[in-house]
Each structure stands twice: as C-alpha cells, then as structure tokens.
Amino acid sequence: MHTPIRNHTDQPRNPNYEKDIVYVTKYLKRILNIVGIWPEMLIGIGRFLPKISMILSNFLLVFFEVQCVLHVTFEQKDPMLRMRILGLACHSLVCLLKYWALIMRKSRIKFCIEEVYTDWKQVELQTDRTLMLKYGKIGRNLTIYCALFAYCGNIFYVTILQYAIGSQIDDDNCTIRILMYPMYSGLFDVQKSPIYEIVYVLQCIATLILNTMTAGCCGLAALFATHACGQIDVIMSQLDDLVEGKFFNKDYNSNNRLTEIVQHHMRILKFSATVETVLQEVCFFEFIGSTFVICFLEYYCITDWQQNNKFGVVTYTAILISVTFNLFLLCYIGDLLIEKSANIGVSCCMIDWYRLPNKTTQGVILIIAMSNSPMKFTAGRIVYISLATFGNVGFYKYSVCVLQMKMYANSCIEN
Structure with missing residues (x-):
C-alpha cells in the first residue's frame, strides 16, 4: 500500500532495491567515477581517489588548453589553421567549465543521488516499481547513447585524422610529427622521443576526459529527469486510486489519501528544483558551447570538402553528428520532463472527482494549478531545455552554415 513520506532512516520496503539501483545507475556511475564526480562512500586510502x-x-x-592558446597567439600564423585550433580550444574550454560547474555542485549531486536511492528503497507496490523501472530503463539507455556518440565521435579525431595527416616536412627539411592538440614549442621540444609519445598518450587521456564530461553531464540529466518522470507516474497511479483507495491504508479517508499524494508531489517538485540548480550552469555551457562548436565543425567540413580532404570530411562529420545528437538528447530529456509533469493536471481531471467530498475536490484543484507550471531544466535560467529550443537553435545553426558557405564561395571566386 502507499505510505506517507519517508525519511532516509526508514527500513527498505523494496527487497530488490539494490539490484534496481545498480541497473539504473551502472553506466553513469562508471562514467562519472573517471573524473571523480560520482559520490562514493569509500574508506581508507580509497576515499582520496576521487580527489586525485x-x-x-x-x-x-x-x-592543453593553455598550450592551444599560446600556440595560436605566438606561433601559428596561418588563418585557416588558427580557425581549426580555435574550434578545438572552444570545445576544451566548454568541457572544462562544465567540469568546474559539476565540482562546485558535487554536494547537491550527492543529495539528489541519495534521494533517488531512497525512492528505490521505499517503493512497495510492484506496479509502482514497474513504472519506475520503465523510466529507469529510458534513462539508462539515454546514458549509453550519449556515451557512444561522445566517445565514438572523438575517436575519429585522435586516431583516423591523426594518422591520415601523418608527418610533414618543414622548410628546414625536418620531419614534423603532427599532434591534434598543438603544443607551444617555447616550453619544450615535443618532436623529440619519448616526449612526443608521452604527450600523445596524455592527449588521448585528455580527450577521454572531455568525452566523459559530455557523456556524464547528459547522463546525470537523464538519470534525474527520468527518475522524476517515474515518480510522476507513481503519483498519477495514486490519483487514479484516490476515489476507491484500494492500495492505500484502509484507515485512510479521501483527505488522508490526498494529503499523501500532495506530500509526494511536493517532494518531487523540490527534487526537480534541486536538479535544475545542479544542471543550470552545465546546460548553459553545453548549449552555448555546442552552438559555437557546431558552427566551427560545419566550417571545417565545407573547407575540407573544397580541398578534397576525404579523411577530414569524414572525421568532422562524425564529430558534428556526435555533438548535435548529444545536444538533441539533452533537449529531449528536458522536453520529456516538461510533458510528463504537465500530465499530473490532466490525470486529476480524468478521475471521478465528483465522487469525492467537496473539501477533497478543492485540494485536487490546487494540484491542477501546481501542474500548470511544469518542472523544467533551464540553461542558466535563460532558456528552457526542450525540443522546441533545439529546433530554434538548429535553424540558427543552419543559417550560419549557409552564410559560411556563401562567404567561402565568394572568397574562392575572388581568388
């Protein structure tokens, strides 16, 4: 039966909660452990691993961000190459800012994850557990998709494009081995062995961290949003049972049942507000950064197409698809939360409310009023994260791409 709001010290009512939690958080936990964001209750020397x-x-x-800036500022004179390095520096800076934002919000992330754990521990009805597993599976799959596109897109950059460019011969007839992240030569000679090999391995690790931040941010949003959607479905099932009270405590009248539903609803609203606070800076950096990075990638694809650089076109197209798809998934997650939270009001209208006492009916009206302001994710509290916003930004990117094509075509004609 449904029970009143619990605290963290209550005994678990779901005998399968450990298996359920592992199923929902398995992949996201692995991803965020790489960068030390996932809150771990380790003892001994292990408690220092996240900080390390x-x-x-x-x-x-x-x-590597500083190296890119120094190289562009003091060494690189070619405008085309500067543009390519600028796109890389922009992507790295955005990921670094997202990382810092998550570090600042780590205590709140821990609180939200504890709330998720508590909900899984205290779910009692098998039907409620099934509803939560339905959305838990969606969040798990979204995390997998984010990770696949994030990692696969940049594998092309550090492997295929790296070896496609190969080595070059400078004006002094010296062999120059190319690095995807340019290094400032004033610090040390990166062309010497084993410095080149060490730097290349470190750049691969840095690329792994960058991709981990992209997948981790999207995965966190997916975990929290889908968990809130599962809880909303549980609330809607409680509303369907408000009149009959089959699955509530037999001693509960309609007012007691409504009180429990409102308490549960308020708890999810507070959870959603905390999640929005955790992710608002991350979504802002992701939204603004992805817009600039996609514009850069479109420009790279156009120029490489004109130069008949097939490897470059394939590589930058793969990264473009990866960045665009991850931004789409983030907007889809936000849209899912908006749509699901608005359905609570619809569910209130669909019950046999005329069979309820007048006082209880007035309480149902308040739930409908609360659902008129659905839960949302925002990018820095400036724009809502939704599919409509993705479409608007997509139109902007398309316009920028067309403008870039026209400018490049005009420059080719003039030359």
Whole structure:
C-alpha cells in the first residue's frame, strides 16, 4: 500500500532495491567515477581517489588548453589553421567549465543521488516499481547513447585524422610529427622521443576526459529527469486510486489519501528544483558551447570538402553528428520532463472527482494549478531545455552554415 513520506532512516520496503539501483545507475556511475564526480562512500586510502582523479583531470585539461592558446597567439600564423585550433580550444574550454560547474555542485549531486536511492528503497507496490523501472530503463539507455556518440565521435579525431595527416616536412627539411592538440614549442621540444609519445598518450587521456564530461553531464540529466518522470507516474497511479483507495491504508479517508499524494508531489517538485540548480550552469555551457562548436565543425567540413580532404570530411562529420545528437538528447530529456509533469493536471481531471467530498475536490484543484507550471531544466535560467529550443537553435545553426558557405564561395571566386 502507499505510505506517507519517508525519511532516509526508514527500513527498505523494496527487497530488490539494490539490484534496481545498480541497473539504473551502472553506466553513469562508471562514467562519472573517471573524473571523480560520482559520490562514493569509500574508506581508507580509497576515499582520496576521487580527489586525485579531479586534480589530474583538471591539470591535463588546463595544460592543453593553455598550450592551444599560446600556440595560436605566438606561433601559428596561418588563418585557416588558427580557425581549426580555435574550434578545438572552444570545445576544451566548454568541457572544462562544465567540469568546474559539476565540482562546485558535487554536494547537491550527492543529495539528489541519495534521494533517488531512497525512492528505490521505499517503493512497495510492484506496479509502482514497474513504472519506475520503465523510466529507469529510458534513462539508462539515454546514458549509453550519449556515451557512444561522445566517445565514438572523438575517436575519429585522435586516431583516423591523426594518422591520415601523418608527418610533414618543414622548410628546414625536418620531419614534423603532427599532434591534434598543438603544443607551444617555447616550453619544450615535443618532436623529440619519448616526449612526443608521452604527450600523445596524455592527449588521448585528455580527450577521454572531455568525452566523459559530455557523456556524464547528459547522463546525470537523464538519470534525474527520468527518475522524476517515474515518480510522476507513481503519483498519477495514486490519483487514479484516490476515489476507491484500494492500495492505500484502509484507515485512510479521501483527505488522508490526498494529503499523501500532495506530500509526494511536493517532494518531487523540490527534487526537480534541486536538479535544475545542479544542471543550470552545465546546460548553459553545453548549449552555448555546442552552438559555437557546431558552427566551427560545419566550417571545417565545407573547407575540407573544397580541398578534397576525404579523411577530414569524414572525421568532422562524425564529430558534428556526435555533438548535435548529444545536444538533441539533452533537449529531449528536458522536453520529456516538461510533458510528463504537465500530465499530473490532466490525470486529476480524468478521475471521478465528483465522487469525492467537496473539501477533497478543492485540494485536487490546487494540484491542477501546481501542474500548470511544469518542472523544467533551464540553461542558466535563460532558456528552457526542450525540443522546441533545439529546433530554434538548429535553424540558427543552419543559417550560419549557409552564410559560411556563401562567404567561402565568394572568397574562392575572388581568388
């Protein structure tokens, strides 16, 4: 039967909660453990592992970001190559900012994850558990899709494009081995062995961290949003049972049942507000950064197409698809939460409310009023994360791409 709001000290009512939690969080936990964001209750020397991971990750990202800036500022004179390095620096900076935002919100992330754990522990009805598993599976699959597109897109960049470019001969007849992240030569000679090999391995690790941040941010949004959607479905099932009270405590009258539903609803609203606070900076950086990165990638595809660089076109197209798809998934997650939370009001209208006492009916009206302001994710509290927003930004990107094509065509004609 449905029970009143519980606290974290209550005994688990779901005998399968450990298996359910592992099923829902398995892949996201692995991803965020790489960068030390997932809250772990470790003992002994193991409790220092997340901090060590964060220090090393920050060092690598900041080091290569500074190297890119120094190389563009003091060494690189070719405007075309500067544009390519600028896109890479922009992507790295966005990922670094998202990383810092998650580090600042780590305590709130821990609180939200504990709330997820508590809900899985305290679910009692098999029908409610089935509803939660339905959306838990959606969040799990979205995390997998984000990770696949994030990692696969940049594998092309650090492997195929790396070896397709190969080595070059400079004006002094010296062999120059190319690195995807340009290094400032004033610090050390990266062309010497084993410095080149060490730097290349570190760049691969830095790329792994960048992709992990992209997948981790999207995965966190997927976990929290789909969990809230599952809880909303549980609330809707409670509303369907409000009149009959078959699955509530037999001693509960309609007012007691409505009180429990409102308490549950308020708890989910507070959870959603906390999640929005956790992710608002991350979504802002993701939204703005992805817009600039996609414009850069479109430009790279156009120029490589004109130069008949097939490897470059394939690589940048793969990265473009990866970035666009991950942004689409983030907007889909936000849209799913908006749509599902608005359905609570619809569910209130569909019950046999005329069979309820007048006082209980007035309480149902308040739930309908609350559902008129659905739960939302925002990008820095500026724009809502939804499919409509993705469509608007997509139109903007398309317009920028067409403008870039016209400008490049005009420059080719003039030359």
